Amino acid sequence: MLVHCAHARYVYNLAVEQHAHWRPGRRSAPGFAEQCRQLTQARRENEWLGAGNADVQQQALKDFAKAKQAFFSSGFGEPIWRKKYRHEGFRVIGTDRVPVYDDDGGPLLNAKGGQVMARRVRVQRLNRRWARVAVPGCGWVRFRLSAKGKGARPPEAKTFRVTFRNGQWHVAFAVVPAAIPAPGTGQAVGVDRGVAITAALSDGRALNCPQLSTRERARLRKHQRRAARAPRGSERKAAEYAKAAGLKAAEAGRRKDWCEKTSTMLARRFDVIRFEKLNIVNMTASARGTLERPGRRVAQKAGLNRGILAQGWGLLRQRTGHKAPGRVQDVPAAYTSLRCSTCGWIEKNSRKSQAEFLCVSCGFSCNADTNAAINIAASTTTKVAAGQGGIPRPRRSAGAGGTTPHPRPSVREPQPTQVGIPLF
Numbered sequence: 081m082l083v084h085c086a087h088a089r090y091v092y093n094l095a096v097e098q099h100a101h102w103r104p105g106r107r108s109a110p111g112f113a114e115q116c117r118q119l120t121q122a123r124r125e126n127e128w129l130g131a132g133n134a135d136v137q138q139q140a141l142k143d144f145a146k147a148k149q150a151f152f153s154s155g156f157g158e159p160i161w162r163k164k165y166r167h168e169g170f171r172v173i174g175t176d177r178v179p180v181y182d183d184d185g186g187p188l189l190n191a192k193g194g195q196v197m198a199r200r201v202r203v204q205r206l207n208r209r210w211a212r213v214a215v216p217g218c219g220w221v222r223f224r225l226s227a228k229g230k231g232a233r234p235p236e237a238k239t240f241r242v243t244f245r246n247g248q249w250h251v252a253f254a255v256v257p258a259a260i261p262a263p264g265t266g267q268a269v270g271v272d273r274g275v276a277i278t279a280a281l282s283d284g285r286a287l288n289c290p291q292l293s294t295r296e297r298a299r300l301r302k303h304q305r306r307a308a309r310a311p312r313g314s315e316r317k318a319a320e321y322a323k324a325a326g327l328k329a330a331e332a333g334r335r336k337d338w339c340e341k342t343s344t345m346l347a348r349r350f351d352v353i354r355f356e357k358l359n360i361v362n363m364t365a366s367a368r369g370t371l372e373r374p375g376r377r378v379a380q381k382a383g384l385n386r387g388i389l390a391q392g393w394g395l396l397r398q399r400t401g402h403k404a405p406g407r408v409q410d411v412p413a414a415y416t417s418l419r420c421s422t423c424g425w426i427e428k429n430s431r432k433s434q435a436e437f438l439c440v441s442c443g444f445s446c447n448a449d450t451n452a453a454i455n456i457a458a459s460t461t462t463k464v465a466a467g468q469g470g471i472p473r474p475r476r477s478a479g480a481g482g483t484t485p486h487p488r489p490s491v492r493e494p495q496p497t498q499v500g501i502p503l504f
């Protein structure tokens with residue numbers, strides 16, 4: 081399976097490189113179909129590549145095509161190179177073919193009257209806890225069924241993905257889950273993602289993603305320190321790294337669990353869910369700079385990066401989108417944290433501290449993240465109708481009372497084309 085990982089990574093990185101070297105004015109960079117043709121040729125010319133599994137290599141190209149498509153929606157930017165040890169994994173497409181049935185239970189026929197067939201991965205359940213899946217070139221591979229309740233049966237999936245991370249192998253089946261029906265209350269919610277509060281909701285709730293405890297973090301540092309001091313290539317070094325990896329895996333597991341539960345809750349409770357548009361790449365980019373132009377506040381930015389990555393914002397947005405298709409909106413993030421949610425006044429001085437918002441115009445006071453979340457909920461930049469439920473619409477006018485004339489706002493109203501300003 082490690083060989084599959086290496087081949088998938090190699091092919092994916094070749095695709096990244098092809099597109100990275102493309103410049104405007106040249107012929108368009110090769111698409112998925114052209115890349116598949118080139119892969120076939122490369123397999124013929126390179127014996128070691130040809131010895132690998134063709135489906136695994138082709139699915140790596142499919143992964144790349146998907147990453148390329150997600151460029152505008154994911155917030156993660158262009159696909160980047162996969163690194164050894166860090167991005168180990170491959171996708172397998174099922175070889176079994178099963179007939180497809182329509183909603184009434186009758187066989188689904190194509191235009192010529194033939195039965196429509198779909199690919200299925202070969203998977204068998206062994207007992208309550210264990211199942212096995214056929215991995216090309218490796219035979220049957222046993223795995224533990226981790227999904228609880230209705231998920232504890234072998235999934236009917238078209239493809240699955242095997243990953244090797246933090247010393248653990250995982251298998252994940254690509255099953256499109258049934259969408260969670262909207263509650264029909266017409267209510268919209270805004271979600272403000274931040275470092276101090278992972279997700280502040282416009283109804284005033286603050287949701288926090290679980291992290292490692294102080295003790296666990298101390299243990300993690302201890303193992304990392306011991307590993308760093310152990311002689312190169314020693315068994316002790318490997319053992320210490322494995323212990324550190326275990327702690328990191330536990331943290332990742334908790335984060336994922338939280339994202340799943342939170343996204344299900346959002347999809348069940350609200351008709352429309354609005355997230356602010358984040359550019360995660362810019363926000364997590366290193367502040368280190370170059371030798372000629374060293375960056376400022378490198379340590380602070382690095383700490384923030386860790387904080388951001390630890391929160392799993394991207395995953396929360398993605399899973400909510402899966403569970404509430406068509407009901408999730410991304411709204412521009414500009415000035416959501418500086419605008420008063422009651423009177424619409426934008427003023428830098430209104431934000432007294434990280435946590436406190438006190439409008440200099442109308443005197444409205446609120447948690448700063450909740451204020452931002454209310455602004456996000458009230459954003460009507462997109463088509464879906466906003467809810468009637470209790471969300472004040474922002475307006476630019478003389479504030480409540482209106483006794484004193486307004487000073488000029490310290491910040492300009494954002495222009496429609498402008499999407500977000502870096503606030504730190």
Ligand SMILES: [Zn+2]
Nearest residue numbers: 420423439442
């Ligand atoms: Zn105000």
